[in-house]
Amino acid sequence: MDLILSALDILMRWDVALALLAGSVGGVLIGAIPGVGPAVAIAILLPATFSMDPIVGLTVLLGIYGSSMYGGSIPAILINTPGTAVNALTTYDGYPMTARGEPRRALSLAYSASFFGGIFSVICLILFAPVLAKVAPLFGAREIFLAALLGLILVVVAHRGQALIAGALACFGIFLNTIGMEPVKYTQRYTFGTDALGSGVNLIVVVLGLFAISQAFVLLTEEDEKIRLTRLRGGMFQGLRELARHPRVATVSAGFGVLMGMIPGVGEFTAQFMSYTYAQKTSKRPQDFGNGSSEGLIAAETSNNAVPAAAMVPLLALGIPGEALTAMMLSVFYVHNVVPGPGLFQNDMDFVVALYLALLLLNVLVMIFLLFATNALIQVVRIPNRFLGVAVLTLSFVGVYSLRNSATDCLMAAGFGVFGFVLKRLNLPAVPIILGMVLGGIMEVKLRAAMARVKTPFDFIDRPVAFILFSIIIIVLGAHLLRIRKEARALKEAEWQTKTSSTRFGALLLRRRTSFLKEHGRRVRDRHAKLLRRLTDLF
Amino acid sequence: MQSERERRFVGPRRGQLLFVLTFLVLSVLLFSQIGSQTTWVTKTAVFAQPRFWPAVGVGGMVLFTALHLWKLPFRRFQRTDFREALRWVSALEFAIWFMGYVTLVPLIGYLPVTLVFVLLLSHRMGYRGRMMQVIGVLFAIAIVVIFKGLLAVRIPGAVLYEYFPDGLRSFAILYL
Numbered sequence: 001m002d003l004i005l006s007a008l009d010i011l012m013r014w015d016v017a018l019a020l021l022a023g024s025v026g027g028v029l030i031g032a033i034p035g036v037g038p039a040v041a042i043a044i045l046l047p048a049t050f051s052m053d054p055i056v057g058l059t060v061l062l063g064i065y066g067s068s069m070y071g072g073s074i075p076a077i078l079i080n081t082p083g084t085a086v087n088a089l090t091t092y093d094g095y096p097m098t099a100r101g102e103p104r105r106a107l108s109l110a111y112s113a114s115f116f117g118g119i120f121s122v123i124c125l126i127l128f129a130p131v132l133a134k135v136a137p138l139f140g141a142r143e144i145f146l147a148a149l150l151g152l153i154l155v156v157v158a159h160r161g162q163a164l165i166a167g168a169l170a171c172f173g174i175f176l177n178t179i180g181m182e183p184v185k186y187t188q189r190y191t192f193g194t195d196a197l198g199s200g201v202n203l204i205v206v207v208l209g210l211f212a213i214s215q216a217f218v219l220l221t222e223e224d225e226k227i228r229l230t231r232l233r234g235g236m237f238q239g240l241r242e243l244a245r246h247p248r249v250a251t252v253s254a255g256f257g258v259l260m261g262m263i264p265g266v267g268e269f270t271a272q273f274m275s276y277t278y279a280q281k282t283s284k285r286p287q288d289f290g291n292g293s294s295e296g297l298i299a300a301e302t303s304n305n306a307v308p309a310a311a312m313v314p315l316l317a318l319g320i321p322g323e324a325l326t327a328m329m330l331s332v333f334y335v336h337n338v339v340p341g342p343g344l345f346q347n348d349m350d351f352v353v354a355l356y357l358a359l360l361l362l363n364v365l366v367m368i369f370l371l372f373a374t375n376a377l378i379q380v381v382r383i384p385n386r387f388l389g390v391a392v393l394t395l396s397f398v399g400v401y402s403l404r405n406s407a408t409d410c411l412m413a414a415g416f417g418v419f420g421f422v423l424k425r426l427n428l429p430a431v432p433i434i435l436g437m438v439l440g441g442i443m444e445v446k447l448r449a450a451m452a453r454v455k456t457p458f459d460f461i462d463r464p465v466a467f468i469l470f471s472i473i474i475i476v477l478g479a480h481l482l483r484i485r486k487e488a489r490a491l492k493e494a495e496w497q498t499k500t501s502s503t504r505f506g507a508l509l510l511r512r513r514t515s516f517l518k519e520h521g522r523r524v525r526d527r528h529a530k531l532l533r534r535l536t537d538l539f
Numbered sequence: 540m541q542s543e544r545e546r547r548f549v550g551p552r553r554g555q556l557l558f559v560l561t562f563l564v565l566s567v568l569l570f571s572q573i574g575s576q577t578t579w580v581t582k583t584a585v586f587a588q589p590r591f592w593p594a595v596g597v598g599g600m601v602l603f604t605a606l607h608l609w610k611l612p613f614r615r616f617q618r619t620d621f622r623e624a625l626r627w628v629s630a631l632e633f634a635i636w637f638m639g640y641v642t643l644v645p646l647i648g649y650l651p652v653t654l655v656f657v658l659l660l661s662h663r664m665g666y667r668g669r670m671m672q673v674i675g676v677l678f679a680i681a682i683v684v685i686f687k688g689l690l691a692v693r694i695p696g697a698v699l700y701e702y703f704p705d706g707l708r709s710f711a712i713l714y715l
Contacts, residue, residue, distance in 0.1 A: 047692065048686065048690045048692050051690070051691065051692070160549070161547070161548070161549035162549050162550070164603050164604075164606045164607035164610060165559070165603065165604070165607045167599065167603040168562070168566075168599065168600050168602075168603035168604040168607060170599070171595070171596050171597070171598075171599025171600045171603060172596070172600050173596075174592065174595060174596035174599065175569070175593060175596030175597050175600060176596075177592075177596075178592045178593045178596055182589040184587070184589075185578070185580050185583070185589050187577070187578040187580070187589045188576075188578075189576065189577050189589060189590075189593050190569070190572070190576045190577070190593060191576070192576065213634075213637065216633065217630040217633050217634075220630075220633050220664065221626070221629055221630060221633075384666070386664040386665070386666075387661060387664065387666055387671065387674075387675075389633075389664070390657060390660045390661050390664060390675075391657075391678060393633065393636070393637055393640075393660070394640075394653060394656060394657055394678075394679070394682060395682065396637070397637070397640055397641065397644070398682070398686045398692060398694070401641065401644070401694060402686075402692035402693045402694055405645075405693060405694070405695055407638075407641055407642065410637070410638065410641040411638065411641075414634040414637050414638055415634075417630075417634060417637075418627070418630050418631060418634055421627065421630045422554075422558060422627050425551075425554065425623065425626065425627065426550055426551065426554055426555060426558055427549065427550035427551060428550065428558075436596075440592065440596065443592075444592050447586050448586060448587050451584060451586045451587065491543060491544065491547060494543045495542075495543045495544070498543060539615065539616055
């Protein structure tokens, strides 16, 4: 109780209240505009928050993170376009409801489910905080190194079908972090003798380039979309009543959100997928899923909104961000010399609880705002794409230039913007680069510290937490290899199914025996080889 | 006809081979420079070497990109690959706009350059009606007021402001 009172004391300030309001309303607005996600907004606002108190700056950023998903459900339900990437599943059941004339019911249900998910996760984590405070000190240098490595591996393997290139991009992030002066031996690394690279590549420059500027380029090079909005009629409170009829789906989905949010690199998508599958499998009307099922909508929205609070756990308890948004927030801590990690939970528990209470208040504020302002809010969907691109590019300048007033930083950010644009065009992930940069830095420091006390390789995992983490890494890698093998088998099976003749090597030789034995066959093969050479020479 | 392997590939085909080959060549070039761009310190453990983490990063880039290329179902360039490359180059136009904006702000000032930048770029994007121009002007003013006036982000006064009379100069440096 004392803890909660001292946490409330931290929050009882006019600037925190303003930050809460700005974060919640701003987050909803940003989420409601398709094309500008929370990552873009957080990247732009990050340097502006450096001059604020940590609690104020983090409240604004957390506000945007936590409330953008509420806003993202609006275009997902009304125009079948998710406002943020995590609202994609909301379109499955939200839009069919709009199509059959129930947009108000869908919106109200989405808000209620999001509210439940948000509140559930914050309460869970406030109750869970004392346990975390006991567990966090068990993490020394080697445990944090292993946890960071696990986070990086999870991010890479989470990109199904793209794990290899995601791995390459994560390594690119690790490489970017090493550029500049090495802090222990004071040697230059990959600076090519230039002063501009001597101080290294700033994380915020990369974040702004890869998320904000690249998004501006995407918007500026695309056509404007024609949008038709549906008129909303009826009350907004019916969603709460409907949510109360599905307590099991809502609770289990929020539980999945909390669990998945706490694991670095997993996040909203896995939580949503698991909740949606669970809801469909246990539903009395599974055929409705994808056609406007209220349970489907509850599962999707509850689980994604339960993630932000949970995602703060690895960040606050271990100093390890699990995804791009918390990685950006880590820089706010660093700027104020507040080092998140086991020490924070031991010494500044009231600060941690204050952050959770801020999230709780934020959910209430957002819910009140949405219940009364949805009609006005849906108009932001009408902002044309390319004008939005102009706005994002103009705002990106503030983000990069205010950092060090350096034109070189801006040039680098523009370069990363073009790189991010290429990645977006190819549907490749940019998140592994950011996590590679952040976790690479943590791993470098912690491995150096850990190896000073390690004599044999087994010493590294002789403590219980280190051994558990190492075992999880092995299990994750093993499971990934098994999945690859299974997919390869399925591919081979599919390829063989499309073939009409036997695929045995002997049968192939038998079919071509005339070609091998006759002089004419040899001439034909020569001619084909010559044509093939000519063709390959063209490239 | 599309093969099963191509059908199961995550993402569009256009540009993939070009990107992977370029990324691999750059990674190999960076890896070849590791001897000259990093240092090996004597009497220091491998994990504490300044070369260790760059080697992990660049080595991983080479290894994983090479494996990705090996598993890539596309082996030949198509016309769509080159068309995609042109699309990538088209983004450079806006990078140049951005750098022009960056160059002019310290010379002319944040508010005037932002106003001109928003109006010109909106005009270039096809928003030529009076309504959008007014929105553009309001947006530019709002950004300068919020970020420089209220949030006091660090954007220095312009060279042009030095020629302003005393009272106006300090106001312009602080708020415009």
